[in-house]
Amino acid sequence: MDAQLKRGLLDVCVLAAIKGEDSYGYRIIKDLKPYIALSESTLYTVLKRLENAGMLTVRTAEHDGRLRKYYRITDVGLRRLEDFKNEWKEVISIYQYVAEGGA
Amino acid sequence: MDAQLKRGLLDVCVLAAIKGEDSYGYRIIKDLKPYIALSESTLYTVLKRLENAGMLTVRTAEHDGRLRKYYRITDVGLRRLEDFKNEWKEVISIYQYVAEGGA
């Protein structure tokens, strides 16, 4: 899909992917694949950004002798998801303007 | 609204604003205001981009002794709007994923 349209959706997609259960990079990419494609470099940029914003916390744990970084959503992250749902009303009104022939 | 979400919508909003009738900078901003706020510097960047992409044509005309640049949508621009509508199905599916609690 269009790279620009993607921009506003990436962060919330990643938050949604870790909302129900802690997850890690590779799995997040696979879980999101049916909805939105993102490369590893993009994902790690997103995760770092969300971490800096306090929307998730990281914990390193061993799995089959290999280290994994597990990401967990915070209250701030959950609030971000709620804000996004509210913002969506605006988006819908914009879409209708565009789809129904503009002015 | 969120700057990132905006990115994928700006171009199509501007195209929609000139779809029905040729328009010019200042008016486009006013017409879009109820839906999406954009500054002059942003709009002219968008218009230049759309022109380079062949999605609109420009014509300078005098109006009350003042020069105005009128923008008209092209077939390429109209096709862009159609593509956008098709892309929207993906966006909706992403939204549902995010809104309904992710994985």
Next chain:
DNA sequence: CATAATACTTCGTGATACGATGTATTATGT
């Protein structure tokens, strides 16, 4: 007669998606 509105333009900055590339380990196929 100043202030606001109209109308367009340029510049610099910060944000950011992504390809390319690198490092390591574990599975899988032949």
Next chain:
DNA sequence: ACATAATACATCGTATCACGAAGTATTATG
């Protein structure tokens, strides 16, 4: 046994882009 793919994370450089700030000029308005 050995190569290839999959898993897992990380960094760097680049191109795109929205926007604030500032500028130029004309026409309404209070």
